[in-house]
Amino acid sequence: AYTAEPPGDLAARRDRVLSASYRLFYSDPVHLVRGEGVWLYDADNRRYLDAYNNVPSVGHGNPRVVEAMTQQARRLNAHTRYLSDELVAYAERLLSFFDPSLDRVILTCTGSEANDLAYRMARVFTGGTGAIVTANAYHGVTGEIAAISPSLSLDIASSARAVPAPDPRLGDEAGAQFARDVRAAAEDLIASGHRPAMLLLDTVLSSDGIRPDPIGMFTPAVEAIRELGGLYVADEVQAGFGRLGAGMWGFDRHGLVPDLVTLGKPMGNGYPLAGIVTRAEIASIFGRRDRYFNTFGGTSVAAAVGSAVLDEIVENGLIASADAVGRQLRTRLRDLAARHPMVGEVRGAGLFVGVDIVDGNGALDRQRAAAVVDGLRESGVLISAAGPEGATLKIRPPLVFGTEHAELLLDHLGPVLTALEHGCDADSGHR
Numbered sequence: 109a110y111t112a113e114p115p116g117d118l119a120a121r122r123d124r125v126l127s128a129s130y131r132l133f134y135s136d137p138v139h140l141v142r143g144e145g146v147w148l149y150d151a152d153n154r155r156y157l158d159a160y161n162n163v164p165s166v167g168h169g170n171p172r173v174v175e176a177m178t179q180q181a182r183r184l185n186a187h188t189r190y191l192s193d194e195l196v197a198y199a200e201r202l203l204s205f206f207d208p209s210l211d212r213v214i215l216t217c218t219g220s221e222a223n224d225l226a227y228r229m230a231r232v233f234t235g236g237t238g239a240i241v242t243a244n245a246y247h248g249v250t251g252e253i254a255a256i257s258p259s260l261s262l263d264i265a266s267s268a269r270a271v272p273a274p275d276p277r278l279g280d281e282a283g284a285q286f287a288r289d290v291r292a293a294a295e296d297l298i299a300s301g302h303r304p305a306m307l308l309l310d311t312v313l314s315s316d317g318i319r320p321d322p323i324g325m326f327t328p329a330v331e332a333i334r335e336l337g338g339l340y341v342a343d344e345v346q347a348g349f350g351r352l353g354a355g356m357w358g359f360d361r362h363g364l365v366p367d368l369v370t371l372g373k374p375m376g377n378g379y380p381l382a383g384i385v386t387r388a389e390i391a392s393i394f395g396r397r398d399r400y401f402n403t404f405g406g407t408s409v410a411a412a413v414g415s416a417v418l419d420e421i422v423e424n425g426l427i428a429s430a431d432a433v434g435r436q437l438r439t440r441l442r443d444l445a446a447r448h449p450m451v452g453e454v455r456g457a458g459l460f461v462g463v464d465i466v467d468g469n470g471a472l473d474r475q476r477a478a479a480v481v482d483g484l485r486e487s488g489v490l491i492s493a494a495g496p497e498g499a500t501l502k503i504r505p506p507l508v509f510g511t512e513h514a515e516l517l518l519d520h521l522g523p524v525l526t527a528l529e530h531g532c533d534a535d536s537g538h539r
């Protein structure tokens with residue numbers, strides 16, 4: 109008979125029952141029990157400012173989203189093989205935020221599934237098999253997508269090539285250099301028998317170190333991939349739904365119209381809702397050949413939740429707010445950088461901000477970045493670190509993060525940096 113483990117150390121119980129592939133944040137993990145807006149509460153009722161989680165973008169426990177979810181769940185939760193008012197209304201509404209050429213939707217449950225399906229569709233449409241991604245990209249967990257996600261440090265698939273992400277330090281040259289790299293990768297794929305099916309780009313280049321600029325940096329590479337017969341797939345799983353503070357989608361900032369767009373994370377504010385938007389022409393060639401049914405993708409509840417999320421973004425002006433709060437945050441972070449030598453470059457767009465943490469020689473410093481993340485956690489603020497070196501602070505709060513929350517984050521960050529700098533001085537004194 110089953111007997112529950114005695115209550116005790118939750119982390120130890122967790123280790124006994126969960127797979128080793130799960131990793132916790134922090135050496136002293138946070139045990140969350142409740143969330144509201146930008147706030148998270150632990151088991152001791154300690155409050156944390158959430159400056160990291162983009163999934164609850166319209167706020168933890170958003171009342172309109174919870175209401176839509178529960179009302180629809182009480183009424184009906186059906187899958188996509190029956191006619192559904194909620195699903196059609198949601199697809200119509202979602203498409204109204206895209207260029208008219210992007211006029212078809214497929215819903216999935218995760219961003220990984222969306223990317224996996226985008227790759228399948230790109231292969232069917234182009235007849236090619238190759239994929240080009242950036243050097244430290246992350247696009248998801250399915251076997252095929254993990255194999256084209258170099259940040260997972262698996263062996264990359266023989267049908268894929270990874271190219272360096274556009275380098276913001278090159279300024280206006282960044283796009284031309286990126287296009288040369290993409291073209292060379294495509295030619296290399298062709299030489300090895302893989303015509304390129306897609307160039308798959310996380311619009312904000314999150315795992316490549318958060319690189320939203322320069323504006324227009326993808327355009328020459330997108331032209332190159334199309335010339336070589338491939339499609340441009342925009343992975344908007346992180347950048348989408350207003351996060352970058354300039355339009356609903358990250359590619360809007362760059363003036364691009366992708367062939368396929370993949371969506372996820374904030375799409376359902378925590379309810380598993382993700383999907384693809386593409387042109388009818390691509391959807392129909394795929395649809396004639398392949399069926400796609402995803403049991404939980406696009407259910408009535410998913411659609412009701414998705415609509416509520418869009419309502420919240422629009423009615424509360426969250427895109428403009430992400431822009432304004434993000435600008436204030438970056439300006440103040442640059443002020444901090446002037447006072448603290450361990451703070452290097454500050455990059456970002458809207459409420460997606462990266463801050464390089466560097467050593468005495470200006471080189472990226474993973475350990476110091478981890479110490480800042482830990483120090484902030486001790487003072488009640490949650491962020492993380494990203495980038496190939498893991499040395500870029502990743503500040504990516506719910507979009508309901510206001511100027512007062514940005515100020516609070518900065519009030520905590522200053523002393524954390526000062527304490528670490530004193531610690532560093534003390535260390536070097538001993539050496």
Ligand code: PMP
Nearest residue numbers: 218219220247248310345346372
């Ligand atoms: N693409 C990007 C850019 C992501 O950041 C993620 C998730 N971190 C995914 C795809 C995969 O999404 P999911 O975890 O929902 O499968």
